[in-house]
Structures are given as structure tokens and as C-alpha cells.
Amino acid sequence: MKILVTVKQVAALDDEFELRDDGRDVDEDFFEEDLNEFDHYSVEEALLIKEAAGDDAEVVIVTVGNEDTDDALRTALAKGADRGIRIWDESLADADGIAVAKVLAKVVEREKPDMVFTGAQSADFGSAVTGMALAGLLGWPHAAVVCNLEYSPGSDTATLRRELEGGLEEIMTVRCPAVLSIQLGINEPRYASLRGIKQAKQKPVDELTLDDLGLAADGVTSASRVRRMYAPEKGQAELITGSAAEQATRLAEIIKELRGM
Amino acid sequence: MFSSDYDPENVTRILFQDFPTWMLVVFYIIAIIAIGVFLYGVWAQIRKYRRGVRSGAWSPFWPRFHEMVATVLSHRTIKRRSKMTGKMHAWIFYGFVLLFIGTSIITLDHDITGPLGISFWYGWFYLAFGLVMDLAGVVLIGGLLYMMYRRKWLALPKLDYTRPDRAPGDPDFDRSDYRREDWAFLWTLIIIAITGFLLEAARVVWLQNDPMVWDVRWHAPVGTVISYVMMGLGLSPEGGGDLRMGLWWFHGILALTFIALIPYTKVQHIFTAMGSLMARDPDGKRRMPSADVDAEHIGVNHLGDFSDKYLLHFDACTKCGKCHEACPANAGGYPLSPRDLVLSLRELSKDTFSGATMPAEPVQVIGDGPNMIRPETLWSCRTCAACIEICPVGIEHLPMIVEMRRALVEEGEFDPMLQPTLQSLQKSGNSMSESKRKRPRWARQLDFKVKDARKEPVDVLWYVGDYASLDPRSQKVTVAFARILHAAGIDFGILYEDEQTAGNDVRRVGEEGLFQALAEANIELLDSCDFKTIVTTDPHTYNTVKNEYPEFGGNYIIEHASSMLERLIREGKVAMPVDLDYRVTFHDPCHLGRINGDVEPPRQVLGQLDVDLIEMPRNRDNSFCCGAGGGRIWLPDPPEMKKPAELRATEASAIEGLDVLVVNCPKCLNMMEDGVKGTGNEDNFRVMELIELVAEAMGPIDQPDPDDGGASKPEPVGAA
Ligand SMILES: Cc1cc2nc3c(=O)[nH]c(=O)nc-3n(C[C@H](O)[C@H](O)[C@H](O)COP(=O)(O)OP(=O)(O)OC[C@H]3O[C@@H](n4cnc5c(N)ncnc54)[C@H](O)[C@@H]3O)c2cc1C
Numbered sequence: 001m002k003i004l005v006t007v008k009q010v011a012a013l014d015d016e017f018e019l020r021d022d023g024r025d026v027d028e029d030f031f032e033e034d035l036n037e038f039d040h041y042s043v044e045e046a047l048l049i050k051e052a053a054g055d056d057a058e059v060v061i062v063t064v065g066n067e068d069t070d071d072a073l074r075t076a077l078a079k080g081a082d083r084g085i086r087i088w089d090e091s092l093a094d095a096d097g098i099a100v101a102k103v104l105a106k107v108v109e110r111e112k113p114d115m116v117f118t119g120a121q122s123a124d125f126g127s128a129v130t131g132m133a134l135a136g137l138l139g140w141p142h143a144a145v146v147c148n149l150e151y152s153p154g155s156d157t158a159t160l161r162r163e164l165e166g167g168l169e170e171i172m173t174v175r176c177p178a179v180l181s182i183q184l185g186i187n188e189p190r191y192a193s194l195r196g197i198k199q200a201k202q203k204p205v206d207e208l209t210l211d212d213l214g215l216a217a218d219g220v221t222s223a224s225r226v227r228r229m230y231a232p233e234k235g236q237a238e239l240i241t242g243s244a245a246e247q248a249t250r251l252a253e254i255i256k257e258l259r260g261m
Numbered sequence: 262m263f264s265s266d267y268d269p270e271n272v273t274r275i276l277f278q279d280f281p282t283w284m285l286v287v288f289y290i291i292a293i294i295a296i297g298v299f300l301y302g303v304w305a306q307i308r309k310y311r312r313g314v315r316s317g318a319w320s321p322f323w324p325r326f327h328e329m330v331a332t333v334l335s336h337r338t339i340k341r342r343s344k345m346t347g348k349m350h351a352w353i354f355y356g357f358v359l360l361f362i363g364t365s366i367i368t369l370d371h372d373i374t375g376p377l378g379i380s381f382w383y384g385w386f387y388l389a390f391g392l393v394m395d396l397a398g399v400v401l402i403g404g405l406l407y408m409m410y411r412r413k414w415l416a417l418p419k420l421d422y423t424r425p426d427r428a429p430g431d432p433d434f435d436r437s438d439y440r441r442e443d444w445a446f447l448w449t450l451i452i453i454a455i456t457g458f459l460l461e462a463a464r465v466v467w468l469q470n471d472p473m474v475w476d477v478r479w480h481a482p483v484g485t486v487i488s489y490v491m492m493g494l495g496l497s498p499e500g501g502g503d504l505r506m507g508l509w510w511f512h513g514i515l516a517l518t519f520i521a522l523i524p525y526t527k528v529q530h531i532f533t534a535m536g537s538l539m540a541r542d543p544d545g546k547r548r549m550p551s552a553d554v555d556a557e558h559i560g561v562n563h564l565g566d567f568s569d570k571y572l573l574h575f576d577a578c579t580k581c582g583k584c585h586e587a588c589p590a591n592a593g594g595y596p597l598s599p600r601d602l603v604l605s606l607r608e609l610s611k612d613t614f615s616g617a618t619m620p621a622e623p624v625q626v627i628g629d630g631p632n633m634i635r636p637e638t639l640w641s642c643r644t645c646a647a648c649i650e651i652c653p654v655g656i657e658h659l660p661m662i663v664e665m666r667r668a669l670v671e672e673g674e675f676d677p678m679l680q681p682t683l684q685s686l687q688k689s690g691n692s693m694s695e696s697k698r699k700r701p702r703w704a705r706q707l708d709f710k711v712k713d714a715r716k717e718p719v720d721v722l723w724y725v726g727d728y729a730s731l732d733p734r735s736q737k738v739t740v741a742f743a744r745i746l747h748a749a750g751i752d753f754g755i756l757y758e759d760e761q762t763a764g765n766d767v768r769r770v771g772e773e774g775l776f777q778a779l780a781e782a783n784i785e786l787l788d789s790c791d792f793k794t795i796v797t798t799d800p801h802t803y804n805t806v807k808n809e810y811p812e813f814g815g816n817y818i819i820e821h822a823s824s825m826l827e828r829l830i831r832e833g834k835v836a837m838p839v840d841l842d843y844r845v846t847f848h849d850p851c852h853l854g855r856i857n858g859d860v861e862p863p864r865q866v867l868g869q870l871d872v873d874l875i876e877m878p879r880n881r882d883n884s885f886c887c888g889a890g891g892g893r894i895w896l897p898d899p900p901e902m903k904k905p906a907e908l909r910a911t912e913a914s915a916i917e918g919l920d921v922l923v924v925n926c927p928k929c930l931n932m933m934e935d936g937v938k939g940t941g942n943e944d945n946f947r948v949m950e951l952i953e954l955v956a957e958a959m960g961p962i963d964q965p966d967p968d969d970g971g972a973s974k975p976e977p978v979g980a981a
Pocket residue numbers: 239240
């Protein structure tokens with residue numbers, strides 16, 4: 001019995017920042033790296049299932065990223081996951097969710113897990129696409145934005161609740177193995193102490209290349225490309241106060257100003 | 262008193278006078294059994310302590326022994342904050358010790374040197390001895406009577422054993438067994454003392470016709486007075502003989518029972534308190550126990566993880582309640598009393614570690630079972646060290662709490678609110694979920710550039726700290742302090758975005774791995790800079806850099822802002838032309854006052870400000886924590902509890918005409934402003950940092966550096 005959890009190291013932006021010279025991303029001096037918040041929940045969900053099963057299950061953490069992303073991997077391992085897999089190739093530097101999903105699909109074929117968890121979305125780019133693209137590539141059943149899950153290792157189906165628009169929720173049953181993208185609040189993620197993170201260095205991590213997965217660089221092309229990143233110009237706002245008559249006067253003034261009268 | 266006709270050797274008390282041999286044999290058998298029971302008990306206790314981790318806390322032995330003896334003889338720790346009780350305990354102590362020495366002298370003379378032909382318990386020595394013993398008996402009884410009065414009629418809340426960490430109906434909710442034991446102890450001791458006097462009196466009645474006894478009867482005045490009463494009531498010499506025989510056995514057996522039971526009852530505090538005082542770590546309140554973060558296991562969640570010293574501490578507690586009374590968590594209704602924590606652990610170790618063999622399974626300490634410590638109890642602590650400070654027998658509650666928190670943190674069992682804080686500390690080295698770049702941003706408010714101590718040498722390196730850097734209210738104080746330093750011509754610099762929290766609260770919350778990582782990173786950074794001394798406005802930073810960094814190789818001279826200001830004012834570098842016509846009171850920060858003893862510098866600064874300082878009842882080492890410490894500032898206080906800061910604000914509000922409650926710590930500032938609001942006192946008095954008062958008294962500051970662009974436009978500082 002095995003659960004595979006995909007995690008991403010995301011960038012947390014400072015409130016003051018500068019863009020990279022090529023204008024396609026934020027200068028990395030201006031963000032701090034961290035494990036994607038959603039992934040704290042998906043890791044926790046896997047660990048809860050593992051613990052309820054009397055530890056008779058394996059939780060494998062997978063990340064696509066360079067060696068800096070080891071921190072995210074270690075954090076997940078420190079929480080209690082069994083081992084990690086990190087895949088990297090320079091050609092993945094600008095990978096979007098689709099490209100990452102292509103890599104992850106190969107890992108899933110290799111590991112043959114009974115269940116795959118991803119976060120509902122990433123805190124930095126927020127495309128919410130990686131998990132569902134992975135399910136599509138695998139041809140597996142899937143559910144997005146899962147906020148409650150009943151699943152015991154080895155069973156053929158899982159029952160889950162997911163959030164819909166307008167405060168609606170739906171309950172559904174999926175066949176397993178499946179890919180589920182996990183929403184915030186599904187559980188209370190545990191804390192990984194710094195000591196635990198350091199000690200997680202002893203846990204096994206497989207470092208794989210595209211080659212190891214039987215992929216070529218041109219097999220993982222992105223479906224999209226960022227052309228420019230910029231801060232949109234801010235509009236102006238003014239709070240109009242006073243009596244109704246005063247407010248109307250001021251408003252009239254503003255309208256005149258804007259119309260250049 | 263006795264004429265020279267008598268052979269002084271006959272002026273003595275004949276032991277076992279008129280005892281048939283069988284009685285003697287019976288007595289010695291009972292005595293030997295009693296001593297055997299006593300020795301077994303002592304051995305079993307020592308075996309219990311040795312089941313903890315060896316600490317070596319008793320070495321070096323002799324200096325520790327001397328210190329302990331001085332403490333015990335002076336009763337210094339018992340007298341603190343309770344003069345009368347201390348004095349009365351001294352009466353009991355000295356009475357008891359003298360009577361014990363007396364009995365030992367008799368035993369020595371009769372059973373050890375006597376058989377070898379050396380006797381000394383006769384003549385003048387015997388007579389003086391009797392007088393001293395009578396005096397000791399009176400003093401002992403006097404002390405015991407006072408303690409009975411104190412327990413019965415003073416109804417002191419600190420002697421109420423009802424536990425804040427348990428609900429009615431829980432086992433041991435009011436620890437009524439302890440109350441019964443206290444009374445049994447007092448009664449037993451007083452009955453032993455009284456029967457001693459009655460015995461003395463009965464002997465005088467019985468032997469009134471023996472001039473060797475009668476002529477010297479006044480050497481034991483109390484017994485003799487009672488003998489007159491007995492004779493007045495018509496007791497004959499024969500009756501006196503019978504009474505003496507009855508009382509002799511009663512007194513003897515009671516005394517032997519008392520001795521036999523010492524290791525099994527509260528009487529053991531005689532020994533455990535001495536052992537505990539010897540093991541006390543003078544830095545126990547300043548420095549949390551070191552820990553190997555690479556070890557398999559960290560902190561305490563099993564009883565056997567405690568060191569032998571702590572296991573002894575549990576038994577040393579005299580239930581005096583001083584810590585219970587001083588604890589801000591307990592005062593606010595939180596489920597923590599340092600006394601009850603220690604007593605729970607005492608009962609737990611008694612139940613599990615006293616047997617001939619160790620329990621098969623490790624004994625869980627943290628949990629909900631009887632005598633286990635509940636996580637919410639541990640999280641209630643403010644790490645203010647009020648408990649350690651006042652404990653008369655040297656118990657170190659706070660390190661125990663931190664050790665148990667370490668185990669909880671390792672298992673991730675804590676308030677979910679703490680998690681974002683710890684993650685922020687891991688990620689960006691501050692507790693406020695801010696980016697590293699934000700840390701020095703307060704300095705933009707200055708009209709001069711603060712030196713970058715990473716890049717150029719400075720005299721004074723200012724370790725700013727989390728709250729002082731990032732909390733908007735504290736930033737005003739930080740800016741004011743920068744202006745004061747600048748005006749005083751101090752060559753100072755900061756570490757800009759590379760400064761991380763020093764880690765005082767991280768360590769106390771139990772995240773030892775993170776604390777050590779922060780300490781190592783900070784020390785590496787400090788060591789790469791060129792400076793002479795460190796200053797900080799934050800007492801938490803002050804404490805940790807001063808007392809905890811040496812363990813990691815960081816040895817620096819660090820000064821708190823209050824001491825530095827005091828010095829600058831004394832040296833005339835800070836002129837304060839404006840008179841502040843305020844009535845103020847001063848709230849000592851725990852980490853400055855009680856924990857590091859720096860109680861005078863802030864008061865000297867206030868003295869220079871010409872303000873009218875009225876002390877709150879609890880001040881200096883007895884200051885009452887604002888409630889921020891030990892990571893509690895990161896956790897919300899449940900509405901049903903009284904916040905320590907509110908209790909403190911109420912204490913301050915009792916001062917008539919108070920204008921300003923002066924604090925001297927960024928965290929106190931934060932907590933006390935809330936406390937003043939929470940108690941509806943915001944219209945009655947303000948909370949201000951000492952630094953702000955100094956800035957106000959300096960008036961508009963002229964910048965000393967004419968090149969400085971902002972110098973021409975002086976700016977008032979500190980106006981909150
Ligand atoms: C989801 C929601 C949350 C709200 N929360 C708050 C709240 O927290 N506090 C609160 O006081 N009110 C709140 N409101 C009310 C809201 O502020 C008013 O509905 C709004 O100001 C319209 O004012 P009015 O009722 O006078 O409408 P009208 O007088 O009919 O005004 C209609 C139009 O006039 C313009 N206009 C009116 N007032 C202003 C103004 N002050 N500034 C600029 N343009 C204006 C706008 O174009 C507006 O559409 C909330 C409304 C909604 C729908």
C-alpha cells in the first residue's frame with residue numbers, strides 16, 4: 001500500500017520586490033522559498049491514512065525541482081513520510097503545470113501507488129492544473145478541491161467531499177487508484193521541527209533525471225510560456241465623506257475633473 | 262546548684278532507671294527496627310533518584326555544601342516574602358536540631374563511648390545540657406503552635422491545595438491527603454515535645470526524694486514547673502514513677518515511629534530540601550538545559566528522561582505555596598500551578614519508581630491520567646521564573662516545563678496558532694511572519710543612516726530584536742532609541758536584514774532545534790562583525806545572548822538599553838532639559854529584573870527624569886509577569902481567563918493619580934497596552950517605554966553631526 005504525494009517548493013513574495021532583468025519573473029532575491037501551503041495538507045492527509053492503517057502504508061513524497069527544493073522535500077519527510085523522490089533537469093526550469101504533470105506521470109508509472117495526492121493549487125502561480133493534468137495523462141479517476149476524505153488503504157473506492165462555487169459541496173465516490181487535489185482545511189497539518197527536518201536528511205531520497213524516467217527534454221515541453229510579469233498600474237480611490245449634499249458636490253467635481261471640464 | 266559534696270559523676274540522668282532487662286531488650290529491638298525501616302526508606306528514595314538520568318548536579322560537592330548549609334542556617338530562602346513564617350520555621354528547625362543533637366549526645370555517651378569507659382554526660386555539662394534542651398523544647402513547641410495557627414486561622418490561599426489544573430471530582434482535586442499529613446506531622450511533633458516535658462516532670466515527682474535529682478531540679482525549669490503542678494494535683498512519688506514509665510514508652514515509641522517514617526512522609530523534606538538546595542543551578546532561571554539536538558530523542562516525555570536532580574526536586578517540595586502564589590498563570594486562572602506540577606510528578610514517581618524493579622514500560626509523564634502533566638498545563642507557562650526565584654528549597658520548575666515542551670514540540674502537539682509562528686521563524690528568522698527585508702525598515706524613519714555593522718566596524722552593535730524591529734508600536738521606541746544613541750554620539754550599527762531573533766522565546770517554547778540553529782547562525786554573524794559591545798532594548802534578547810550564547814561559543818559583552826541610558830545620563834552625554842511632571846510606576850520586565858537582577862538601572866534613569874516614582878506592591882524580583890514570555894505572546898489568551906497583563910494593570914491602577922505605567926521591554930509594551938485597555942484604564946494612565954520618557958525629557962534633539970542633512974530640522978522624539 002502506497003500513497004504518493006506531490007509537493008512543490010513555492011516562492012513567498014516580499015511586499016517590496018523587483019522583477020528579473022528579462023521581465024518574466026520576480027528577482028529571486030525578493031522571495032523566500034517554502035513548501036506550498038496546500039501541500040502541508042496533502043502530506044498530512046496521507047500521514048493520517050498511514051497512521052490509521054497502523055503504519056502499514058508507505059508515503060512517498062515527489063517533487064520536481066533543483067537541489068534548492070530539497071528543503072520542501074525534507075519538511076515533508078520530517079513530518080513522517082517514508083522516502084522522497086526528486087527529479088530535475090535544466091530543461092524544466094520554466095516548466096508549467098502540464099510539463100510537471102508529464103514528469104510526475106512517469107513517476108507514478110514507476111512507483112505504482114494506490115493513491116496520488118496533490119495540492120489544490122500552488123500558492124505562487126495558482127494554476128490549479130498540475131493534479132488534474134496528471135490524472136488526465138494517467139487516465140485515472142480524479143477529484144479536485146477535496147475537503148474531506150474517507151479512504152482506507154487497499155480499498156477499491158474512496159468517498160470524498162469537494163467544494164463547489166457558492167458554498168455548495170458535493171459528495172462523491174471515486175474508484176482507486178485516483179488523483180485527488182487537496183484543499184486547505186481538510187485537516188490540521190502537523191509541525192515539522194527543525195530538528196526533525198535535519199534528521200530527515202537520513203531518510204532516503206532518490207534523485208532522478210529525465211533519463212531515468214525514460215523521458216527526453218522535448219517530451220516535457222510546457223503548454224504555455226510566461227511572456228511578461230508586471231505590476232498593473234493602480235487606480236485611484238478617494239473616500240467621499242460628509243452630508244449627502246456635500247458628497248454629491250464632491251462627486252460632481254470629480255466627474256468634471258475627469259472629463260476635463 | 263549542686264554542692265561539692267556530690268560526686269559530679271552522679272549528677273546525671275540514669276538511663277533506663279529501674280528497667281527490667283526484658284524491657285531494655287524490647288526497647289532496643291524496637292529502636293533497631295525503627296532505624297532499619299528508616300535506612301531502608303532512605304535507600305529506596307536514593308534508588309528512585311538514581312533511576313533518572315545522571316546529572317552530576319552535586320559537584321563540586323564542598324562549595325555547594327557550604328552554600329547549602331549557609332542557606333539552611335540563615336533560613337534566608339524561607340524568610341523571603343514571609344518573615345514571620347521564616348522565623349517560626351527557624352524556631353522549629355533550631356529546636357528540633359538541638360533536641361536531635363541532645364539525643365545523639367546521650368546515645369553517644371551511653372551506647373558508644375560509655376561502654377569504652379568514657380563518660381561525659383554528667384555534672385555541669387549535664388545541667389547546662391538540660392537547660393538547653395528545655396529551651397529547645399519550648400522554642401520547638403512555640404514554632405509548631407504558630408504553624409498550627411497559621412494553617413487553621415490564617416487561611417492563606419497559598420496553603421490551599423485545590424488544584425487549578427483539575428476539576429472538582431478528579432482524583433486528588435484538593436489533595437486532601439496532603440492536608441491530613443500536614444496536620445499529622447504537626448501533631449506528632451508537638452506531642453513528642455510535650456510528652457518530653459511531661460516525662461521530665463514525672464521523673465522529678467518520682468525521684469523527688471533523691472537529692473541528686475531534687476537539688477538540681479531547676480536545671481530543667483519547664484519540666485520542674487510542670488512537676489509542681491503534678492504534685493499540686495496530688496501525684497505521689499510512686500504515681501510519678503508509674504506515670505514516668507508510661508510516658509517513657511509512649512514518648513519513645515512515638516519518637517522512634519517518627520524517625521522510621523521520615524523517608525516516607527513529608528518529614529523527608531529535612532533531607533530532600535538540603536539535597537535539592539545543593540543541586541540548585543544558580544543560572545537555572547536564566548539558561549534552559551542544554552540538549553543534544555542530534556540525539557535520538559529530545560526533551561522529557563517519560564519519567565526516566567528527567568535527571569536525578571529533578572527527581573529529587575519533586576520530593577523536596579514543602580508545599581509552601583510560594584511559587585503557586587507568585588505564578589502569573591495560576592493567578593489568571595490557567596491550569597498551571599508550579600507547585601502542583603512538582604507534586605504531580607512526585608506522586609507519579611512515587612507510584613512508579615519506588616518499587617524494587619523498574620516498570621516494564623516507560624512511564625509517560627505528559628497526558629491526562631492521574632498525576633500526569635497535561636499539555637495545556639505546560640502551554641500555560643510564561644517562563645517568568647517567579648517560581649524558581651521564590652522556591653525556598655531550590656526547585657527549578659521552569660526547566661522541567663521547557664523539557665516537557667520540547668517533547669510536545671517534537672510530536673507537534675501544541676496550539677495550532679503556534680505553527681505559523683514557528684514556520685515563520687524557520688523561514689525568515691522572525692516570529693511576526695514578515696520577510697527578512699522588512700526587519701530594518703524602521704530605520705527609514707530616521708534622518709540619518711544607521712551604520713551597517715556587517716560592513717563596517719562599530720563600537721556598539723545594536724541587537725534590535727523581533728518586536729522592536731517589526732511591531733509598529735515598538736518601532737516608535739526603536740526609532741527613539743536610535744535618535745538618543747545618535748544624539749549621544751554613540752558609534753553604533755545594526756545587522757540589517759541578517760539579524761534573526763536571538764531565540765529566547767523559541768527555546769522556551771520548546772523548539773530547541775530551531776533555537777540552536779538560530780543561535781549558531783547569529784553567533785556566526787556576530788563573530789564576523791567588528792564591535793566592542795552589544796546593546797539591546799529587548800530583555801529577552803539580552804538574557805539569551807548573555808546567558809545562553811556562551812554554550813554555543815558566543816561570548817559577548819551585552820548591555821540592556823536601561824543600563825546604557827543610565828550610564829550615558831551619568832556621563833552627561835544625554836542631556837534632559839525637559840522636566841517630566843509625571844507620577845509613574847515601573848513594571849520590571851522578568852528577563853531584566855528578576856532573571857538578570859538589573860532592577861536598579863531603570864530606576865536610576867527614572868530618578869534622573871525627576872518623575873514621581875511610586876512602586877507597585879510587586880516590584881523588582883517579585884515583579885509580576887506581563888504574560889508574554891515563553892512564546893505566550895504568540896498565542897491568544899482565552900477570554901474566560903484573566904490575562905496577566907490585566908491583573909498587572911489593575912495593580913497599577915491602584916496608584917492614585919498615576920500618569921504613566923513605565924515598561925522597559927517591547928513585549929511588555931505590547932502586552933501592557935492591551936492590559937490597560939482590557940481593564941478600561943486607557944483614560945486613567947498611559948503605557949510608555951522608559952526610552953520614550955528619556956526621549957521626551959531630552960526635548961527636540963539636536964543632531965551632533967553638522968554634516969547630517971536632518972540636523973537643521975530638529976524633530977521631537979518619543980511623542981507617541
Ligand atoms: C458586500 C457589501 C459589503 C458592504 N460592507 C459595508 C461596510 O462594511 N460598511 C459600510 O458602511 N457599508 C457597507 N456596504 C454598503 C455600501 O457601502 C453601500 O452600499 C454603498 O456605499 C452604496 O451607498 P448607498 O447605499 O448610499 O447607494 P447609492 O446612494 O444609491 O449609490 C449608488 C452609487 O453611487 C456611488 N456611490 C455611493 N456612495 C459612494 C461613496 N461613498 N463613494 C463613492 N461612490 C459612491 C456608487 O457608484 C454607487 O454604486 C456594503 C455593501 C455590500 C454590497
